[in-house]
Amino acid sequence: MSEPATSEAEIGPGPMAFGCPRTDSLGDVVIHPDRERWQAVATELLADGFTMCIDLTAVDYLTYAAPRALPAGVQPERFEVVASFMNQERRERVRARIQVPADDPRMASLYELFPGSDFMEREVFDMFGVVFEGHPDLSRILMPETWEGHPLRKDYGIGSIPVQFKGAPGPR
Amino acid sequence: MTVTDSASTSSVPGGRLGLLPRRDAVLRMSEVRAAELADSPIEGENDQTMLVNMGPQHPSTHGVLRLMLEMDGETIRRSKPVIGYLHTGMEKTGESLTFLQGPTNVTRMDYASPLFTELAFSMATERLLGIEVPERAVWIRMLMTELNRVSSHLLFMATNGMDLGAVSMMIYGWREREEVLRFFEIVTGLRMNHNYIRPGGVAADLPDGWRGEVERLLTMIPPRLEEYDVLMTGQPIWRGRLQGVGVFSAEEALALSATGPVLRSTGIPWDLRRDEPYLAYDQVEFDVVVGSYGDAFDRYAIRLNEIRESLRIIEQILDKMPKGDYRVGDAKVTPPPRARIDESMEALIHHFKIFTEGFKVPAGEAYAAVESPRGELGCYLVSDGSPKPYRMHIRGPSFVNLQSLPHMMANGMLADGVAIISSVDPIMGEVDR
Numbered sequence: 001m002s003e004p005a006t007s008e009a010e011i012g013p014g015p016m017a018f019g020c021p022r023t024d025s026l027g028d029v030v031i032h033p034d035r036e037r038w039q040a041v042a043t044e045l046l047a048d049g050f051t052m053c054i055d056l057t058a059v060d061y062l063t064y065a066a067p068r069a070l071p072a073g074v075q076p077e078r079f080e081v082v083a084s085f086m087n088q089e090r091r092e093r094v095r096a097r098i099q100v101p102a103d104d105p106r107m108a109s110l111y112e113l114f115p116g117s118d119f120m121e122r123e124v125f126d127m128f129g130v131v132f133e134g135h136p137d138l139s140r141i142l143m144p145e146t147w148e149g150h151p152l153r154k155d156y157g158i159g160s161i162p163v164q165f166k167g168a169p170g171p172r
Numbered sequence: 173m174t175v176t177d178s179a180s181t182s183s184v185p186g187g188r189l190g191l192l193p194r195r196d197a198v199l200r201m202s203e204v205r206a207a208e209l210a211d212s213p214i215e216g217e218n219d220q221t222m223l224v225n226m227g228p229q230h231p232s233t234h235g236v237l238r239l240m241l242e243m244d245g246e247t248i249r250r251s252k253p254v255i256g257y258l259h260t261g262m263e264k265t266g267e268s269l270t271f272l273q274g275p276t277n278v279t280r281m282d283y284a285s286p287l288f289t290e291l292a293f294s295m296a297t298e299r300l301l302g303i304e305v306p307e308r309a310v311w312i313r314m315l316m317t318e319l320n321r322v323s324s325h326l327l328f329m330a331t332n333g334m335d336l337g338a339v340s341m342m343i344y345g346w347r348e349r350e351e352v353l354r355f356f357e358i359v360t361g362l363r364m365n366h367n368y369i370r371p372g373g374v375a376a377d378l379p380d381g382w383r384g385e386v387e388r389l390l391t392m393i394p395p396r397l398e399e400y401d402v403l404m405t406g407q408p409i410w411r412g413r414l415q416g417v418g419v420f421s422a423e424e425a426l427a428l429s430a431t432g433p434v435l436r437s438t439g440i441p442w443d444l445r446r447d448e449p450y451l452a453y454d455q456v457e458f459d460v461v462v463g464s465y466g467d468a469f470d471r472y473a474i475r476l477n478e479i480r481e482s483l484r485i486i487e488q489i490l491d492k493m494p495k496g497d498y499r500v501g502d503a504k505v506t507p508p509p510r511a512r513i514d515e516s517m518e519a520l521i522h523h524f525k526i527f528t529e530g531f532k533v534p535a536g537e538a539y540a541a542v543e544s545p546r547g548e549l550g551c552y553l554v555s556d557g558s559p560k561p562y563r564m565h566i567r568g569p570s571f572v573n574l575q576s577l578p579h580m581m582a583n584g585m586l587a588d589g590v591a592i593i594s595s596v597d598p599i600m601g602e603v604d605r
Contacts, residue, residue: 055567066535066556112187116429137200142256
């Protein structure tokens with residue numbers, strides 16, 4: 001928890017929320033928590049009345065063409081897990097973007113704090129191969145259990161099935 | 173006999189697993205393990221539970237939902253929704269389609285309310301583009317999505333009736349829904365999968381005589397809803413099948429991220445149309461219908477009354493429909509009218525560029541959410557400045573609501589399980605995407 005402080009001292013502190021760098025994306029509040037602090041940040045969010053984890057997904061930034069717009073002190077990584085939280089009392093939303101490196105794609109599960117993240121974390125695991133530690137049953141959800149690979153990764157090919165036209169000569 | 177409260181309390185401080193008293197009813201078992209169990213010998217008298225598959229080919233599983241049920245006689249102890257049978261990688265497909273082609277893809281997700289997915293996708297794209305759609309387009313979008321809510325809830329009335337044995341209700345529900353779809357066909361050319369709401373506005377203006385058609389629907393549907401009341405709402409058998417079945421508490425619904433009628437049935441008045449108004453919902457009057465018991469009957473009654481509220485909104489839209497353009501004037505986003513192409517070189521170039529390359533969307537990320545008939549339908553878009561979304565994610569309310577099924581069905585009868593699946597109203601196209 002102390003290591004971001006040094007980098008802020010050099011660049012100057014940007015806006016912060018829930019102990020993480022905070023940015024604004026087209027009017028939405030976006031926080032950039034550190035992967036190690038994810039559970040603590042989620043606990044703070046819950047304590048602040050963000051009772052519902054409305055969405056959890058991920059993005060694979062492997063082939064992203066534009067420069068990554070991240071606040072100072074946040075190291076861009078290949079995967080980014082994006083979670084949205086809702087405070088129904090104040091009618092506010094917060095979106096958290098967590099950087100997850102490709103060589104160690106694991107982070108803490110939200111299951112105990114936000115049990116509704118169960119299916120969504122399973123989907124991210126299935127599609128991106130991000131491992132959520134502490135999830136009670138991190139198994140594939142949309143793909144068959146025996147499937148290999150993670151389809152929404154950018155290096156996973158779309159694949160194609162050759163179309164056979166009636167009467168057309170074969171490839172050989 | 174009870175399956176609850178055997179797990180230890182949560183290891184994370186402030187954890188909310190304690191709010192889910194029936195969390196042990198979630199069956200967490202792989203296919204391999206289930207297959208192993210099938211071969212194991214019966215171990216005497218106490219070996220009483222049995223794993224049963226329901227679906228994916230079952231008339232009351234709304235398509236291809238499969239449930240792995242641990243049955244104790246006729247009682248469901250634990251269950252696991254097994255999904256993915258309709259998974260066709262639509263989010264992956266969305267990455268190779270332009271922003272203009274996107275709605276053709278997303279509209280096929282929730283096939284009972286296709287216009288809502290188109291709307292969420294278009295709103296997210298418009299946020300990235302930073303454009304405001306014209307007034308008339310906003311009101312046309314409202315008219316069409318509210319009619320879509322009516323048709324979707326009518327479909328629910330039909331399937332809910334059928335699942336519970338009121339087979340004639342199935343015919344009535346489909347009949348009324350077809351009338352609404354007929355109006356969609358007049359406006360969009362298609363009964364379903366319209367690709368009508370597009371980034372920048374809508375595909376075409378409302379045709380001549382649309383007002384008469386909508387008025388016809390407004391006079392036709394309310395008396396039919398009265399008939400439904402006679403046939404179902406007040407009927408003792410209907411009430412007996414639904415009341416007190418699949419009870420869900422507000423704490424459970426919030427913890428499990430449930431939205432839409434499932435959340436509102438527990439008494440939480442949360443409706444994005446009122447609480448985070450999009451389009452022009454702040455300019456129309458309507459009530460958010462909530463339940464008080466959180467049971468299957470509340471979820472049925474909420475949907476029935478939401479049809480009435482939607483009709484009320486549509487009446488106000490008829491009065492307030494503004495004149496003007498039905499899509500944004502930005503030539504980079506909107507294809508030029510056909511006549512302009514013959515006279516203007518620029519128009520020809522724009523037309524060619526939009527339909528070959530697509531329009532470029534500034535780099536960034538945006539989330540837009542709408543209140544679909546099933547709950548919060550969100551679209552998360554990431555653009556890297558190219559004409560195709562870098563990542564397109566749809567937050568499907570059916571997908572998220574499905575996690576509450578094992579909690580609702582715990583220690584209930586198998587026949588009630590059918591009523592509960594029906595009351596959650598999942599659309600598998602959107603669950604599996």
